Amino acid sequence: MASIVKRGKSYRAQVSLYKKGKHQKITKTFSTRREAQLWALETELEKGNGKQLAHRSTTFADYFDNWMYLVKMNDVRETTFQNYLRASKIIRKLFQDIKLNDLNDIVVQKKIDEYAKTHSRKTTHEVVLKIKGALRDAYARGYISNDFARLLKSRGKVLAKRNKALSITDLKKLRKYVLEHPEDEFNLLVLLALETGMRRGELLGIRPENIVRYGIEVRHSISPTSDDTSLKTRNAKRDISINKEVYDRIVQIPVKENGYIFNFGGFKQSERLAELLDKLQINRTTFHGLRDTHASFLFSQNIDLVYVSKRLGHDNIQTTQNYYLELMPEKKHQQDADALNLLNAL
Incomplete structure (x- = not known):
């Protein structure tokens, strides 16, 4: 070595x-x-x-770091690379001195299951994806003899969804309150989240030039872990219309010294949102849950799926269907009743 x-x-x-x-x-x-x-x-x-590395005393943890710095660092956004750095620490703790030529699907799966005992399925899945990526790279280079990455499974605790969409009743209640209390800029941030379905980082990335008449140009995203202000995906660059009532309040917000409209506030938006929802006696959701609420409301009003997907900035409609096709309670009950009425009419 x-x-x-x-x-x-x-x-x-x-x-x-x-x-x-x-x-x-x-x-x-x-x-x-x-x-x-x-x-x-x-x-x-x-x-x-490129064929001798696996015959030496290279550990999987070392190989992951090699792959992360030499391959992934130049291929992903800086904020995404931070996730690889965190995964690297987890992998080093799990695999320790296990060498590449000692790996197989059983060995790796046991390590994944060990991690899954104390973590959610979603968190475990994110680590597994990175493990698979490194293993596929090692197989392609001839450093391991079998392509067993596809056999690996993500397990872990299935936690209750935190970013649940609000009901239509709670949406109206929250929107009415923040419209009536624009003196607190945080309320306007919540209002814009409900109105546009923008991600938190995109909302914090709004600059004066991004506010056009009755619309927002999404061009930047602020991250708590990086100075990178690029958007999450190519299709995240989009223009979102807003109504005059919301526009008139947003243009009144004074520009901050850093050139942005909203204060970053130590990235405590979800905590402040929880306090606001408790105050209004509305079931808690996360700031991302406001994005879910926006999408769910549009679905409940039979807005075209293609339009909703573009408004959310998704790469494709399938992403929208997979993550946001969740009807609000009132709409689901109505469709249940409609379905039963149709069946009774047979």
Whole structure:
């Protein structure tokens, strides 16, 4: 394996090679340890035409880091890469010194199940997706002999959905209150979330130039973990219409020193929302639940699915169907009654 040695203010990386029956070493000096590590990892991946790594003492945790920095770092958004960094810590704790050539679906599944005992199915699934990605990469390079990633399953606790859509009754109650109390800018943030279905980061990313007559141009997204302001997906760039009543209140908000309309508020929007809903005696939901509420209300009013999908900024209609086709209670009860009436009329 490569070695990194500090020499004064610099770092020397050294990689061992074995060619034509002789051991050789190549070295290179860098100003930072991170640069030295990345060069060493890249050299390890390249040597021997990419077929020797699994026959050495490379652990899966080390390989995941190699893959994460050399492959994924340049392919994903900065905020997404932060998720890989968090997954890296989990994987290192789970797999410890287990080597690539000791891996199979049973070994990996046991580790996944160990993690799933104390985590939700959703959280576990996010880690499993990254494990699968690294394993498929290792198989494609010839570092492991079997492509068993497809056999792995996500388990874990199925928790009650936190971001539930509000009922139509509660939606009207909340919307009426925030419209009548525009003196608190947070109320206007809630109002705009209900009105547009925008993600929290997109709402916080609104600048004065993004507010056009009776509409919002979605161009930026603010993250609590990164300075990256790019949107989540390509289709997230969109223009959303709003009615005059909401527009007249939004344009009154003074621009902040950082150039945005809303205060970031330490990214405590969900906590403040919980306090507001308790005050109004409305069942709690998360800030993302306001997005669900917007979508569910449009569905309940028979708005075209294609329009709703574009308004939400989804990449395709299937995403909209999978995650947001959840009718509000009142609408479901009405459709149950309509279905029974139709059957009784047979």
